[in-house]
Amino acid sequence: MIESNLPALQVVLPLIAAPLCLLLRRSTLAWLVAWSASWSAAAISIAILLKVLSSGTISYAFGGWAPPWGIEYRVDPLNGFVLVLVSVVAALIVPYARRSLLAEIRSRQHYLFWTAYLLCLTGLLGVTITGDAFNVFVFLEISSLATYILIAYGQDRRALVASYQYLIMGTIGATFIVIGVGLLYLMTGTLNLADMAQRIAQMPLVRPELAALAFLTVGISLKLALFPLHLWLPNAYAYAPSVSTAFLAATATKVAVYLLIRFMYTVFGQSGIFDNLPFEEMLIALSLAAMFLASIVAVFQDDVKRMFAYSSVAQIGYMTLGIGLANASGLTGAIVHLFNHAVAKGAIFLLLGCVALCVGQPVISKMSGLAKRMPLTAAGLVVGGLSLIGIPGTVGFVSKWYLVMAAVEKGWWWLAGLVVISSLLAVVYVWRLIEVCYFREPSQKMSEAKEAPLSMLIPAWVFVFACIYFGLDTSTTVGTAAIAAQSLLESMQ
Amino acid sequence: MNIADFINYWIAMFLLVTGIYIVIARGNLVKKLVGLSIFQTSVYLIYISPSKIIGATAPIRAPGFTDYSNPLPHVLILTAIVVGVATIALGLALVVRIHEAYGTIEEDEIHEQDQDAT
Numbered sequence: 129m130i131e132s133n134l135p136a137l138q139v140v141l142p143l144i145a146a147p148l149c150l151l152l153r154r155s156t157l158a159w160l161v162a163w164s165a166s167w168s169a170a171a172i173s174i175a176i177l178l179k180v181l182s183s184g185t186i187s188y189a190f191g192g193w194a195p196p197w198g199i200e201y202r203v204d205p206l207n208g209f210v211l212v213l214v215s216v217v218a219a220l221i222v223p224y225a226r227r228s229l230l231a232e233i234r235s236r237q238h239y240l241f242w243t244a245y246l247l248c249l250t251g252l253l254g255v256t257i258t259g260d261a262f263n264v265f266v267f268l269e270i271s272s273l274a275t276y277i278l279i280a281y282g283q284d285r286r287a288l289v290a291s292y293q294y295l296i297m298g299t300i301g302a303t304f305i306v307i308g309v310g311l312l313y314l315m316t317g318t319l320n321l322a323d324m325a326q327r328i329a330q331m332p333l334v335r336p337e338l339a340a341l342a343f344l345t346v347g348i349s350l351k352l353a354l355f356p357l358h359l360w361l362p363n364a365y366a367y368a369p370s371v372s373t374a375f376l377a378a379t380a381t382k383v384a385v386y387l388l389i390r391f392m393y394t395v396f397g398q399s400g401i402f403d404n405l406p407f408e409e410m411l412i413a414l415s416l417a418a419m420f421l422a423s424i425v426a427v428f429q430d431d432v433k434r435m436f437a438y439s440s441v442a443q444i445g446y447m448t449l450g451i452g453l454a455n456a457s458g459l460t461g462a463i464v465h466l467f468n469h470a471v472a473k474g475a476i477f478l479l480l481g482c483v484a485l486c487v488g489q490p491v492i493s494k495m496s497g498l499a500k501r502m503p504l505t506a507a508g509l510v511v512g513g514l515s516l517i518g519i520p521g522t523v524g525f526v527s528k529w530y531l532v533m534a535a536v537e538k539g540w541w542w543l544a545g546l547v548v549i550s551s552l553l554a555v556v557y558v559w560r561l562i563e564v565c566y567f568r569e570p571s572q573k574m575s576e577a578k579e580a581p582l583s584m585l586i587p588a589w590v591f592v593f594a595c596i597y598f599g600l601d602t603s604t605t606v607g608t609a610a611i612a613a614q615s616l617l618e619s620m621q
Numbered sequence: 622m623n624i625a626d627f628i629n630y631w632i633a634m635f636l637l638v639t640g641i642y643i644v645i646a647r648g649n650l651v652k653k654l655v656g657l658s659i660f661q662t663s664v665y666l667i668y669i670s671p672s673k674i675i676g677a678t679a680p681i682r683a684p685g686f687t688d689y690s691n692p693l694p695h696v697l698i699l700t701a702i703v704v705g706v707a708t709i710a711l712g713l714a715l716v717v718r719i720h721e722a723y724g725t726i727e728e729d730e731i732h733e734q735d736q737d738a739t
Binding site: 262265266269273276277280285286288289291292295296299300302303306307310313314319 | 641644650653657660661664667668671693694697700701704707708711712715716718719722723731735
């Protein structure tokens with residue numbers, strides 16, 4: 129009974145837990161509810177992924193209404209993988225968040241924070257698991273509205289403006305997605321993604337499809353912060369509370385990347401719409417621009433959170449590059465990088481939260497001598513940084529390896545070279561941080577600082593260990609990603 | 622093809638572009654939200670227009686009626702309206718908080734204050 133309803137429980141559980149937090153009002157009680165809901169969601173997602181890997185795609189008809197008429201939840205290896213990523217990250221952040229929130233948000237507002245956190249988780253899981261185009265929009269808006277709240281909780285008043293800007297851009301993005309979905313519905317008469325894909329493949333190519341593709345691409349790109357559409361991201365990440373930044377950086381943009389893959393490959397994959405369209409070239413060009421320009425901007429940032437926010441824009445470039453390359457290695461690289469970057473950025477932003485707790489706002493000048501006072505935090509930052517660069521032995525290397533392979537397979541040696549050169553830019557900004565942390569004398573304020581509490585360090589170091597572990601043992605991540613990439617490419621033929 | 626046949630779509634496109642223009646061109650945070658609302662509303666028209674057949678009724682079988690409108694887009698747009706209301710409400714709440722923090726809701730003045738602070 130429970131087993132067959134796992135896909136529904138995945139979304140419903142955090143959805144029910146959210147108003148529960150609102151009713152309980154006590155900081156500790158709300159935290160415990162968030163704790164149990166997020167860890168149950170993580171367990172459910174792992175169970176679902178294992179089931180998908182052993183027995184193939186799961187299709188769940190919501191309320192017993194058979195698809196394509198009813199709403200279908202459809203889990204294949206790709207979104208099973210993303211579900212695990214999102215829910216495990218969310219679960220690990222909850223125990224960490226206790227201390228960090230006490231320091232950054234007034235405790236009588238904690239229950240509201242947890243309500244928004246769980247709603248955001250609901251939305252992200254919903255976008256990932258659903259097989260219904262309009263459902264995607266609704267869940268996307270649930271997660272986005274919750275995200276705006278999570279950002280606005282920042283201590284700095286600029287968090288409010290950042291949240292407002294994200295609200296404007298996010299809503300325009302979401303509305304573009306609705307227009308795209310609407311046009312597709314007009315042309316195909318269905319909202320079920322799998323059904324839609326089949327019907328598009330049988331139809332002659334008409335202009336509304338092109339318009340739908342354009343609206344969907346721009347809308348989703350706004351959400352995933354593809355270069356020129358990334359403007360909301362740096363401020364939002366820089367001024368949000370540490371917990372929100374870590375959660376959003378590790379999950380929100382990744383779900384949008386998943387959505388882009390879903391629409392590009394599953395829905396439009398068989399339609400031949402890309403044959404006469406320089407779509408992939410355009411995606412590659414924008415990805416390269418993101419990889420270089422955002423990395424260069426990151427080098428000149430003094431606020432460390434902002435620096436890594438720009439680095440996120442650059443790293444998202446690697447994912448879209450893999451999507452644009454559109455061969456097995458490229459797609460595997462993109463999906464693995466989705467996971468790897470989430471792990472690395474999760475580690476970095478959680479550790480920056482430790483810095484924020486013990487020293488104050490992580491500005492580069494204030495972090496001098498960090499390694500002497502907070503050795504574990506500094507060491508974790510180094511591992512996370514190395515992973516962003518893509519040093520062998522860390523997760524970043526694995527995904528970049530696949531991207532380089534994909535470029536070489538296409539015979540584009542220049543592109544392989546550019547991927548390597550852009551990684552060198554990451555060396556510059558990561559080294560800037562390492563130099564300050566390790567080779568400068570502690571400042572006055574720093575010499576009074578102590579290592580962060582274990583309740584924060586342990587979750588952060590789980591991410592750091594994951595950076596190394598999945599860099600050495602690639603069978604789980606690359607294995608799943610390769611299966612997912614294979615099934616996507618097969619569905620295109 | 623008569624232009625008047627597509628009047629709904631012309632209006633929808635006009636509202637869509639008007640909305641986006643207001644969002645981009647206005648510096649007042651509340652006016653931006655008004656623009657955003659107009660922009661979202663235009664999408665409702667894009668959904669509803671093709672699903673309504675003139676002279677047709679809601680799809681309830683009754684003697685004397687043969688033409689039915691497609692109910693699904695109407696339902697979808699009900700959902701979208703709720704989402705839109707929530708977005709605008711949250712946006713206005715943020716504007717209230719911004720006004721408390723900055724004492725202004727003009728974008729350029731907020732920007733100036735941030736520049737002075739750093």
